Amino acid sequence: MKENILGTLKNLNFTEYEAKAYLALLEESPLTGYAAAKNSGVPRSKIYEVLDSLAMRGDILVSPGNTPQYTPVPAKELIKNRRKKAEENFEQAEHLFENFERSSNDRENIWNITGRSEILEKVKACICSAKKRILLEIWKEDFSELEFELRNAANRGVIVTIIAYGEIVSDCANVYLHDMSREITEEYEGRWLVFSGDDSEVVAGIVSLGKDSRAAWTMHIGLVMPITEVMIHDLYLLEIMEKHRDILEESFGENLIHLRHKFSIHPDFKKHYVK
Structure with a gap:
């Protein structure tokens, strides 16, 4: 089951380390960076870089303090956000390609x-x-x-x-x-x-x-x-x-x-x- 979820997260543009860290937080949270590395199997030398990447994307939340703690955005919300972003990307691509096709194909045609x-x-x-x-x-x-x-x-x-x-x-x-x-x-x-x-x-x-x-x-x-x-x-x-x-x-x-x-x-x- 866990391997299937990791594979699904990778299909949602998670790296392997990001997928492992997010899944570890889904299983138990909040966690410190040290605990997240321990529970996920992500090397300690990489865990903060991975957590920062997830936080910047909005996939996890960080509580400020001397020892930051991390909690995941719920899976349903994650999927909703990913779907919305994908639709925005498709709409943008549709608009850009339409304009490109018009400018490249139609300028010489009647x-x-x-x-x-x-x-x-x-x-x-x-x-x-x-x-x-x-x-x-x-x-x-x-x-x-x-x-x-x-x-x-x-x-x-x-x-x-x-x-x-x-x-x-x-x-x-x-x-x-x-x-x-x-x-x-x-x-x-x-x-x-x-x-x-x-x-x-x-x-x-x-x-x-x-x-x-x-x-x-x-x-x-x-x-x-x-x-x-x-x-x-x-x-x-x-x-x-x-x-x-x-x-x-x-x-x-x-x-x-x-x-x-x-x-x-x-x-x-x-x-x-x-x-």
Whole structure:
């Protein structure tokens, strides 16, 4: 029986001497270091080093005094502590490996996502992992499905900025209303969504086609950087329009429609991305 217990303690990362000392204290305690060495068979030259190691790990308790005495943490408590520590280690390992895999595997890949609900679920996951900043370009029809996650992100201290197509009201985000949301919806014949998190990952695609909606998710810097910067430049433009609308519209038409027409390649001025 004792050999089986010693083997079990070794499986719990006890050294042979630590296992013998702990088991001796379970059989009789409190003990002085001298008595623990005598009862356990651990050499006297090693016993205090072994007991100090057990005490530092929290496996035994020490009573202070001229002659310290040692008592074991009960076996059930020991096992409970070991199980808790193991679970913490597994959780930490899971988190570290997940981050490692994402950084090593995903930075060079572009992943396709099919289906509106699947796209929104991916964006929700990205929102939950954001730590510093979220940029989101979205229509009011889709915003409510992400509002809960966005609020939680803001509560974590993440800066949330939204370029809104349609009237979006949020007390957890900086909202910039795009004036031409109706015209753009007609021009593109659909709604898109663009997400950038922490300048490190993006989700971008069409979300108005139900199960046929298409988007891409990537951490590839060759896409993350330009997509994020295009969103920032949209914010620049919206800020400029807020301050100097009259001057700009005098040159380029209402809501800068002449610029939109200038850079269209189709006679009807629609984009025809969705066939």
